[in-house]
Amino acid sequence: MSVDRRGFIKTLGAGVVGLAVGAVLGWAAKPLEVREVTKTETVTVPGVVERKLPKATVKIGVLGIRSGLWSTYGEFIEQGARLAAEEINAKGGILGSRVELVFRDELADVVKQAKELVDVEGADFIIGIDSSGNAMKVGGIVSELGKILVVTHAATHRLTEELVYKEGKKLIFRSSVPVYQDGTLAAYIAKDLPVRKWAGINGDYEFGRVSWELFTKTLKALRPDVEFVVDQWPKFGTEDFTPFISALLASDAEALFTSIWAIELVTLQRQLTIMGGYKKFRAVISTLGYSMDVAYSLGTDYPTAELGTWVSARYMWPYPPTKANKDFVDRFKARWGRLPAYSAETTYSAIYMLKAALENAATLDPDILIKTLEGLVIMTPAGVRWIRPEDHQAIYEVPYGRIVHKGAEVPLLEDLKAVPAMLYYRHPPFT
Amino acid sequence: MDLTPFLTQIFIGLYKGSLYWILALGLVLIFGVVRVINFAHATFYVTGSYMMYTFYMYTGNFILSLTMATLIAGALGVAFEVAVIRRVYKLETIYQLLATFAIALIFNEAQKLVWGKGVVYIPIPEALREGVSIGGVTLNYYMILIMVIGLLLFIIVILFMNNTIMGLRIRAVWRDPVMSEALGVSTRLIYTLVFFVGAALAGLGGALTVPLISVGPGLADYLIVTAFIVVVIAGLGSITGAYIISVLVGVLSSILVLITPELDIVILYMIAAFILLLRPQGLFGER
Numbered sequence: 188m189s190v191d192r193r194g195f196i197k198t199l200g201a202g203v204v205g206l207a208v209g210a211v212l213g214w215a216a217k218p219l220e221v222r223e224v225t226k227t228e229t230v231t232v233p234g235v236v237e238r239k240l241p242k243a244t245v246k247i248g249v250l251g252i253r254s255g256l257w258s259t260y261g262e263f264i265e266q267g268a269r270l271a272a273e274e275i276n277a278k279g280g281i282l283g284s285r286v287e288l289v290f291r292d293e294l295a296d297v298v299k300q301a302k303e304l305v306d307v308e309g310a311d312f313i314i315g316i317d318s319s320g321n322a323m324k325v326g327g328i329v330s331e332l333g334k335i336l337v338v339t340h341a342a343t344h345r346l347t348e349e350l351v352y353k354e355g356k357k358l359i360f361r362s363s364v365p366v367y368q369d370g371t372l373a374a375y376i377a378k379d380l381p382v383r384k385w386a387g388i389n390g391d392y393e394f395g396r397v398s399w400e401l402f403t404k405t406l407k408a409l410r411p412d413v414e415f416v417v418d419q420w421p422k423f424g425t426e427d428f429t430p431f432i433s434a435l436l437a438s439d440a441e442a443l444f445t446s447i448w449a450i451e452l453v454t455l456q457r458q459l460t461i462m463g464g465y466k467k468f469r470a471v472i473s474t475l476g477y478s479m480d481v482a483y484s485l486g487t488d489y490p491t492a493e494l495g496t497w498v499s500a501r502y503m504w505p506y507p508p509t510k511a512n513k514d515f516v517d518r519f520k521a522r523w524g525r526l527p528a529y530s531a532e533t534t535y536s537a538i539y540m541l542k543a544a545l546e547n548a549a550t551l552d553p554d555i556l557i558k559t560l561e562g563l564v565i566m567t568p569a570g571v572r573w574i575r576p577e578d579h580q581a582i583y584e585v586p587y588g589r590i591v592h593k594g595a596e597v598p599l600l601e602d603l604k605a606v607p608a609m610l611y612y613r614h615p616p617f618t
Numbered sequence: 619m620d621l622t623p624f625l626t627q628i629f630i631g632l633y634k635g636s637l638y639w640i641l642a643l644g645l646v647l648i649f650g651v652v653r654v655i656n657f658a659h660a661t662f663y664v665t666g667s668y669m670m671y672t673f674y675m676y677t678g679n680f681i682l683s684l685t686m687a688t689l690i691a692g693a694l695g696v697a698f699e700v701a702v703i704r705r706v707y708k709l710e711t712i713y714q715l716l717a718t719f720a721i722a723l724i725f726n727e728a729q730k731l732v733w734g735k736g737v738v739y740i741p742i743p744e745a746l747r748e749g750v751s752i753g754g755v756t757l758n759y760y761m762i763l764i765m766v767i768g769l770l771l772f773i774i775v776i777l778f779m780n781n782t783i784m785g786l787r788i789r790a791v792w793r794d795p796v797m798s799e800a801l802g803v804s805t806r807l808i809y810t811l812v813f814f815v816g817a818a819l820a821g822l823g824g825a826l827t828v829p830l831i832s833v834g835p836g837l838a839d840y841l842i843v844t845a846f847i848v849v850v851i852a853g854l855g856s857i858t859g860a861y862i863i864s865v866l867v868g869v870l871s872s873i874l875v876l877i878t879p880e881l882d883i884v885i886l887y888m889i890a891a892f893i894l895l896l897r898p899q900g901l902f903g904e905r
Binding site: 254255256258259262418419420422424425426427429430431432433434436437450453454457458461462463466467480483484 | 622623626627629630631633634637726727730735736737738739742749751753754755756757758760761827830831832834835836837838839840841871872875876879880883
């Protein structure tokens with residue numbers, strides 16, 4: 188059969204069209220999972236598509252108290268941040284981008300510092316913040332900043348419950364356990380102690396007020412027979428607690444609850460001992476009593492009550508007894524010469540949270556990163572942290588323990604009492 | 619009604635008042651004679667604390683450490699007067715405030731470099747560790763010692779001012795520096811001397827508190843506020859007034875802690891504001 192030129196082109200054209208239609212139909216008729224497998228393979232073939240961040244340097248702005256009496260806390264934040272950044276950079280950074288840290292003092296007008304971190308320094312993230320008041324201030328302008336904020340110390344529940352959950356400020360996250368640790372969990376410890384009459388001494392500011400309120404409410408619900416016979420409210424910056432202590436001792440309380448922290452707690456514990464507080468109170472609960480500055484300062488003088496001096500923090504180096512934690516403690520000690528303070532761990536873990544999100548999303552777009560961080564589950568020194576999607580609060584547990592002296596460089600803990608985090612954390616809708 | 623709690627609060631108030639007094643005395647002397655509002659006063663206090671700590675760590679001798687801490691704080695006061703204050707006497711008050719405030723900030727940060735950011739303290743001397751127990755509150759012997767030292771200081775200063783030639787000269791400069799200078803009194807020497815005494819007193823106060831109050835950088839920034847309130851209520855320039863008001867403020871604030879724990883500080887500030895409205899020169903002030 189002879190085929191002329193026109194006929195040949197027609198046949199060829201029909202063939203091409205037929206092939207094309209067949210190919211399209213065939214592709215469309217392929218089972219779904221086959222298509223997905225093909226897609227995954229293309230992405231994971233090395234060198235074919237390179238996943239990297241749009242910038243060669245990821246800049247993290249770090250806020251903390253760096254001047255005055257509380258500057259130890261800014262130092263803890265810095266130590267945790269530096270260790271994380273050094274480790275990450277030594278292993279090639281985040282998707283090839285180096286981590287760079289910029290530190291600012293939150294006591295020098297925190298709003299101005301946060302704005303400068305973003306506008307002048309070009310920070311991609313802001314982490315840290317010691318004071319609850321400052322956390323609320325930066326949280327309030329977070330939309331204006333347009334960057335993700337991970338609070339690593341400030342403990343007011345309002346940050347996550349109000350700003351994130353109720354007002355929808357989704358850029359805010361928190362890697363440290365809030366005041367649930369100080370107020371609620373302390374009540375679970377108190378309920379098992381054979382004492383009925385409690386005294387309280389707490390700071391006359393938001394954190395102190397909320398701690399005492401949560402403690403008394405929770406304990407009353409768990410143990411209706413308890414009584415709260417006296418409460419004292421020293422101001423922030425109290426250098427001498429003697430008048431408050433003698434007022435506490437004038438009551439018939441059998442046990443003492445305090446959320447006083449840092450340098451003030453060192454003085455409070457010493458003056459309690461000097462004035463006979465440890466002869467009177469059979470048990471003492473000190474919610475931030477195992478902050479490392481306090482443990483190192485008091486050392487062998489750390490007083491122990493008859494039924495125990497029960498202490499906690501937002502992370503305590505002996506817990507959990509995992510390899511991941513032990514290795515972290517060793518690395519921290521090798522780098523800084525001291526055991527890690529709680530805000531060092533919470534800041535260290537905050538940077539690893541960001542690293543995980545960046546590696547998953549391969550972008551610096553805050554909206555995509557928010558989605559990646561929500562529900563993130565990550566192994567950290569303090570144990571597994573889960574970022575609760577509703578309020579962006581990291582959920583992990585920290586126990587209380589009883590102070591004992593074993594001749595170590597700091598007092599140690601015994602009878603560690605942990606309660607599952609989901610039991611003592613407050614939950615949405617936070618009524 | 620059981621009055622024991624009030625008694626213990628009064629006792630604690632007397633101890634606290636004595637501490638305020640030691641700080642306020644230096645402030646009053648320096649303001650009265652040199653006419654400088656010394657924001658760096660807290661710096662001398664903290665220097666005394668750290669010196670006490672350091673000497674005690676090396677020697678373990680309480681009396682020696684206390685003496686050295688007091689003298690070093692005094693010497694620092696002299697250096698401060700010669701290097702800084704002497705240059706701002708004739709300038710407006712605002713420059714004096716800025717200069718003294720700047721010194722305070724520089725020292726706060728420098729102290730962090732030397733002693734770290736954490737807190738330090740020393741134990742109460744063995745002989746004074748116990749105390750009298752009233753209603754469950756131990757009134758420590760060391761607190762009593764501070765009260766006694768406060769009272770002794772008051773007596774010594776009053777006797778010195780009223781019964782010695784140097785006291786007479788200081789009072790003369792206090793009243794009228796120009797006329798004193800004309801009569802051959804070296805105001806420069808008096809100013810330096812007063813700075814030495816004022817700073818040494820602050821250092822003594824700081825050193826005495828290390829066993830009771832842990833010391834950290836910037837610790838006295840809060841304590842100094844109360845000392846200023848005392849001086850304002852008493853009237854800048856009155857030594858007897860400063861003693862009486864120090865003790866009263868100590869006792870009153872201590873009792874307020876017991877009866878209105880919510881408002882203790884507020885009431886104190888309200889009293890200060892009220893007195894300033896009625897008598898701007900202070901209760902014991904002359905000008």
